[in-house]
Amino acid sequence: MRGIAAGGWLRLLPGLTLALFLLPVLAGLAGTLLPAFGILPGSSATGFSLKPWVELLSAPELPGALLASVVSGLLATMLSFAAAIAIAAALHGTRFHAWLARLLSPLLALPHAAIAIGFAFLIAPSGWLVRAAAPLLAPSGQPPDFAAPGDSLGLALALGLMLKETPFLLLAILSGLGQFPADRALLSARMLGYRPTTAWLKVVLPQLYPQLRLPIYAVLAFSLSVVDMGLILGPSAPPALAPLLLAWFNDASLDSLFPAAAGAVLQALLAGTAILLWRGGEIAVARLSRSWLAGGGRGGSGIVGSVIGFAAACSLLLVAALAIAGLGLWSFAWRWPFPAVLPVSWTLGNWAAGSLGLGRVLGTSLLLGLASTGIALALSLGCLENERRHGLHPTARVLWLIYLPLLVPQISFLFGTAALDAWLGIDATLLALIWSHLLFVLPYVFLMLADPYRGLDERYARTGLCLGAGRARVFFRLTLPLLLRPILAAAAVGFSVSLSLYLPTLFAGAGRFETLATEAVALATGGDRRLAGVFGFLQAAMPLAGFALALLLPALVYRNRRGPKVGG
């Protein structure tokens, strides 16, 4: 009887999960749409009006902001996609492939703000690259004069985004490759005389692309509307659209709220248009490439493609490593004048100075990360277990719903979500903060868990049942331990997502909660490289520690086991 009761409870979980993260997004969109047309519930503004749009469109900052957003967003997406494809094609079937797969997760775990701060130091006029080539670039001993980061088109922002989005797309490619017999397809093409790179592009990519569609759209929407990286790497006068809107939302006077809401709607339209354009591009490319695909060209040696792929992979890893190393050095630097490549004197004082607030900030970040990840794990595992017990086969539409918080620009709904929190009476509480983190943690955790869970041999559970164990015992004693590794990996990803969240923390916490992400961004935009180094380095170190734990724990727990599913 207990099993039936538990099963009934479990049956409600998918609905609850969807409600938990669709409600804030949809209510958030509505809560942004209303003020965009002059209606703010609970205030004197209750009449429909186009005034917010007039104000938005006449704002002198708008053209520049739009230009920077569009250029950086589209460029970042196209470059990341091209780099991911080049890397995947060049490395497929080589021994570097396994290496890459191992390095991807930690790379992906690096928070946006930390990467941006480190990257900014790398490319700035007084940054590491110029210092390394100082005799050439700064013969006078003065930093050269160029506007990066912060160029008005957002090129530096695009490159910074690429550092985060390329690993994300690569991970999507790796998981997509597991969905169909890619190796066999590649082999049959090569047996027909196709060179490796050409074979990959002609037989693997067309089958792979449908799996990449949603991740690419998410990258597009994110890149067009990123806030934290935009504040650090993007232009400042005017900033890109999303950071500009944040400044308006933060403005103390209520007047700028209305054009900000209109701008948030515009931001959503921008992302939607870009996605539609990309979709159009997909159709065009598919049509135009038909004769190329079937034309029988076996391709050249593919050496150029391979070199590009390898170079992209190496520079990606190198730049990310340098960015984080720069953060670490700054956090211990006392005197580090231009053009010294390393600090000339060291101190622990930056950490001590930071430590006043550091403990509290770290505590909040940890609590948020652990709580949102824990809830996301419980919900995802419950939904997957329910799916298995009832033999459900979710359709592609469900995947779209799961991706929804990643496809809608954050700035376009988080203001409205905060309004929902206020209506529920939980605004600026830890609960609201955890909930808003859950919106972004849950999709990643679910997507990470779904394949391993669905791939687990169903006969283990059946054997357990036939041995007399109930559904609950099978779940806790067999399914969970067998999936320990992917569960911990998903937890590490969820934790790293939570640690990187900037805008959700700001809106749901109403600025009253400080996390590593908000502090790192505030210090970096304030120009304090030492303290930004402390917070940025810690922000990068926490998820890396999470990933290390996710690797070490199963090895420790199962040190006496070397079964294929549980071993080292």
Next chain:
Amino acid sequence: MSADRVQQGLRLEQVGLWLGQRRLLGPLDLAIAPGESATLMGPSGSGKSSLLAFLCGTLDPAFRSRGRVRLDGEDILALPPERRRLGILFQDDLLFPHLSVAGNLAFGLPQALDRQTRRDRVAAALEEAGLVGFEARDPATLSGGQRARVALLRMLLSEPRALLLDEPFGRLDAGLRERFRRLVFERARARMLPVLLVTHDREDAEGASGKIVTVGEDLADGPDI
């Protein structure tokens, strides 16, 4: 005939399986007395593995089923899988890789037993199977034959009322296969358990020495791989 004789053992009455509009199997009538065995032979896709999933109570809801199944007179279809007390062996041993050999065996023991009894039963079972002292071993370090035996012991320790065999001899090589097959049927007879074997292999079917029921269209297709 005595009523008792009719009641005992595993009885399938008019059991049929459908996938959508397509009939996979049945309607099938089959009675297996305690200590006896029956074999269901058929090519892959003939629904024989689905029949075992149906008996276990873990059939994918995409299938429709009909008929009654009685075990020692009790209608087991009304029971949840874990209360049906059917022992099942698959082609793969499916030892739980995260548990030791003893952990695997103890998993099948009734929960009510105290610690010492559990330990004794595990040790006794291992001794009987020539695996003395294997308690702490990692299943991954065992040979194929040892793994097969542990899987059999685990199932027997759960005190099943009937045995379901899903081609459990398929993965073993010839010499081992014969010995393991004999061991399984000996144990089943000793405990007076009815055995239902499904296979595509005629040799396995004949080794079971019970009645053979063929399902599916054509056996001349050869083995399904």
